[in-house]
Amino acid sequence: MIKVTLKDGSVKGYQKGTTVMQVAESISAGLARVALAAEIDGEVRDLSTVLEKDCSLNLLTFDSAGGKHALRHTASHVLAQAVKRLYPEARLAIGPAIENGYYYDFDIDKPFTSEDIEKIEKEMEKIVKEDLKLERFTLPRDEAIKLMEEKGEPYKVELINELPEDAVISFYRQGEFTDLCAGPHIPSTGKVKAFKLTQVAGAYWRGNEKNKMLQRIYGTAFTKRNEMDEYLAALEEAKKRDHNKLGRELEYFTTVDYIGQGLPILMPKGAKVIQLLQRFVEDEEERRGYMLTKTPFMAKRELYKISGHWDHYRDGMFVMGDPAKFEDPSEEIFALRPMTCPFQFQVYLNRLRSYRELPMRFNETSTLFRNESSGEMHGLIRVRQFTISEGHLACMPEQLEEEFAGCVDLAIFMLKAVGLDSDVSYRFSKWDPNNKEKYIGTEEQWEQVQGRMREILDDLKIPYTEAVGEAAFYGPKLDIQIKNVFGKEDTLITVQIDFLLAEKFGMVYVDRDGQKKRPYVIHRTSIGCYERTLALLIEKYAGAMPTWLAPEQVRILPIIDKHHDYAAEVCKKLADSGIRAEVDYRNEKIGFKIREARMEKVPYMLVIGDKEMENGQAAVRSRKDGDLGPMPVDAFLSRIVDEVKTRAL
């Protein structure tokens, strides 16, 4: 007998050799029906797993991440099986479950068309109806390779060859289809009750653009039809918040074909929000001891040669002139700046610095130019010209932690102010020691700086994940990541430690012992990229900006033209207190004016008619709470001024 501890803490005895499925059946037939996988001593396994010893057991349904994962992983095998039935020449690459679904990569000469996808979906339906059992088996390495060679799957052979020495090489079989797979899987294909193929895309083998491009099919799967319908409906809802759609509809920005990709035009509303953010950031930074700089937007090639951008970042730069002459020393070659660091360092380098001056904190509202690949651009999230709240700090080694903490504190302060603080995650971005040519500096320097950074992150108790190969070419980063409305993650804010550029530019300070020493440099943003922040705010608030950031805070709606003069008076009174107000003088009915102001997401409407005019009042209608009734204009003014001052969200 073995003892199995269940999720609720109860312990039950079973015969040695009992399967997880049998345990589930012994608990209840209902549970056995909805169980998809199981967590055994913390490890997610198949329901067919045979229990050999005492263990803790947690049965996983579709409500758990592990259950979803198993179901979708099986769905990806169903997809691959369907593709193999219809296109036997397709070679299998990989097919994992991902957030919200799964994909499978195929090497096939003819890309899949939408008709192909329909056919594949139909075939998948058949496979689900066939309710094929998934059987797991393992093979020694040489037999595993032999099996995959026989089946003509070179990618699988490559994968097996790269498995570690002691790895268990497992396969899953369903009907005529067998795939190399670690699992876990659900017991049979029949449980994939609802699925849909969502898109086709190219994807490089092993994510390397030097490798062959494979055809990737994305899909999603659920245990119930209505769950999938809800998910798809939620996706449609998310699309309505997409800043790239909403931001254009609400006239925050636009683009023009003949200006170019990734070069958005900020319309008055978008420009206003960004101006508000910039003023807020610059004022707060001044309060925190930063000194503002304004440096050139371009420089000669020689600057970038010193900084390393010329050799490590050229693809990302707009270099002017004839590419054939870029390396000709007799030519004067200019390039637009992709970063401000080499420019702002010149402020520090202007004269010899004393330890008494450190730390020095410089900030700049900094427009940058990066030649992103054409397929990368997305609304205001990825663009070729953008403005960041950039700053560089120079400090002594013993000041590094405090300064770093100050940068993180400022970033969090900013995120809180705009209401994005709970939507972010932290990423410790490190170099990739297997790809040294991407970086400047030596292995020792990298290990030393990264070690220091890790200590600081741990001291500050920042809950970070680590990412290899995500560092800047000159140093490791703490990236504050945020997801857009479609769940795609981007960096919003970054704090970086750099010892290498300081060396390249010969930055030093004279310490109290009279020795010249190398300062640490922190590169940081405080709110990150303004365009990107605007995009995320549009999505977060579905276009309804908090009052302090709303481009238009109040719209005054006179009922008929005899109220126009009073409306203008109220408008002026608000404007005198710094409130952004406009009057809708159009000859329209009040319902129509309200409808438009609502659709344009103006936080407050003031309806002005005979009663209000007589009593020095305004009938207030809030975007959030609807009709608030008439109140004295002064009372409304103090209410909204307070809301702006406290930056209420």
Place this chain on the structure above:
RNA sequence: GCUUCUGUAGCGCAGUUGGUAGCGCAAUUGAUUCGUAAUCAAUAGGUCAGGGGUUCGAAUCCCCUCAGAAGCUCCA
């Protein structure tokens, strides 16, 4: 940059097997003086993204370019 898809009036969309374009909203003009999400009517608006080709004839078929979407690679 690569893969797949898309581009018709300011926006959202129709447009049959090739026979030179419509609808709704917005806009303009006129009427309406009105109390919390759309007043009525009329008018105007398009080298069908741009260029080339096939054809007697192209929004429609083919090629190139530009732009947009999703994904990959890269990155704030």
